[in-house]
Amino acid sequence: THFGFETVSESLKAGRVRDVFSSVAANYDTMNDLMSLGIHRLWKDYFVRSLNPGIPPSTTSSPRGQKILDIAGGTGDIALRHLDHSTTINNDHKTSVIISDINPEMLAEGMKRFASSPYKPTNRVSFLEANAEDLPTIESNSIDLYTVAFGIRNFTHKQKALAEAFRVLKPGGVFACLEFTPNLSNPLLNAIYKRWSFGAIPLIGQVVAADRDSYQYLVESIEKFPSQAEFAGMIRDAGFLIPGHNSPGEGGLEGGWEDLTMGVAAIHKGIKP
Numbered sequence: 001t002h003f004g005f006e007t008v009s010e011s012l013k014a015g016r017v018r019d020v021f022s023s024v025a026a027n028y029d030t031m032n033d034l035m036s037l038g039i040h041r042l043w044k045d046y047f048v049r050s051l052n053p054g055i056p057p058s059t060t061s062s063p064r065g066q067k068i069l070d071i072a073g074g075t076g077d078i079a080l081r082h083l084d085h086s087t088t089i090n091n092d093h094k095t096s097v098i099i100s101d102i103n104p105e106m107l108a109e110g111m112k113r114f115a116s117s118p119y120k121p122t123n124r125v126s127f128l129e130a131n132a133e134d135l136p137t138i139e140s141n142s143i144d145l146y147t148v149a150f151g152i153r154n155f156t157h158k159q160k161a162l163a164e165a166f167r168v169l170k171p172g173g174v175f176a177c178l179e180f181t182p183n184l185s186n187p188l189l190n191a192i193y194k195r196w197s198f199g200a201i202p203l204i205g206q207v208v209a210a211d212r213d214s215y216q217y218l219v220e221s222i223e224k225f226p227s228q229a230e231f232a233g234m235i236r237d238a239g240f241l242i243p244g245h246n247s248p249g250e251g252g253l254e255g256g257w258e259d260l261t262m263g264v265a266a267i268h269k270g271i272k273p
């Protein structure tokens with residue numbers, strides 16, 4: 001790595017990813033706050049607001065609400081926001097979310113959380129243990145909105161997961177991804193950021209969760225994730241139309257993403273034609 005830390009992720013495969021999240025599950029929400037200085041909450045709020053989940057009662061096109069699939073949904077951070085937004089902003093009490101994750105321990109944390117949420121007694125939330133690369137229990141053309149936040153960089157075969165996203169979405173359905181980016185466009189900020197992520201995050205993992213290696217892996221998985229432009233290309237290759245905007249500073253490459261906090265994270269969207 002850039003700062004001389006041992007590379008622990010070289011031989012990681014899906015099984016190792018599972019182990020990492022099993023080991024971080026119980027501390028996951030606290031660690032997110034510590035590692036991102038709380039900023040992940042703002043990104044997630046913005047991400048969900050930008051998708052405007054739910055259908056207002058005045059819209060007659062889909063009286064049953066939306067069917068949302070939150071992939072790598074972990075402890076339910078995004079799903080809870082989808083339901084809050086559809087309920088309070090769109091007065092939609094029907095939209096439902098399937099929280100899907102490969103890791104049963106992460107899902108168990110999500111279940112605990114929903115047990116004390118307003119959505120517990122309703123059928124608006126369900127949990128599915130599955131690999132995002134293969135979703136046999138989800139029908140083709142059945143989902144209105146597919147979200148994945150801070151998940152796809154962990155997938156072994158990202159293009160395969162994108163193909164599954166494309167399959168399960170209805171025509172007109174939206175794919176939306178919130179993910180860290182490997183590099184900030186400003187070199188000075190990038191250097192500071194790399195010091196923070198490679199220096200502080202594994203250390204916080206060691207001190208708070210007694211698990212340095214898992215947090216080292218999480219940092220390295222960000223480093224290996226494609227650039228915003230490359231990832232937009234992968235989404236296009238899966239068959240999605242990309243709502244056009246060209247991101248400044250990308251040398252005229254066709255864009256289709258939105259940088260957050262100077263490009264530490266980015267939102268990518270695609271529409272199934």
Ligand code: SAM
Nearest residue numbers: 021072073074101102103106131132149151154
């Ligand atoms: N979306 C949540 C959030 O934003 O807080 C959780 C993100 S967490 C960093 C990444 C999640 O991806 C973990 O819960 C992990 O189990 C899940 N994951 C990793 N590989 C996966 C795969 N192949 N299929 C589905 N989920 C996966």
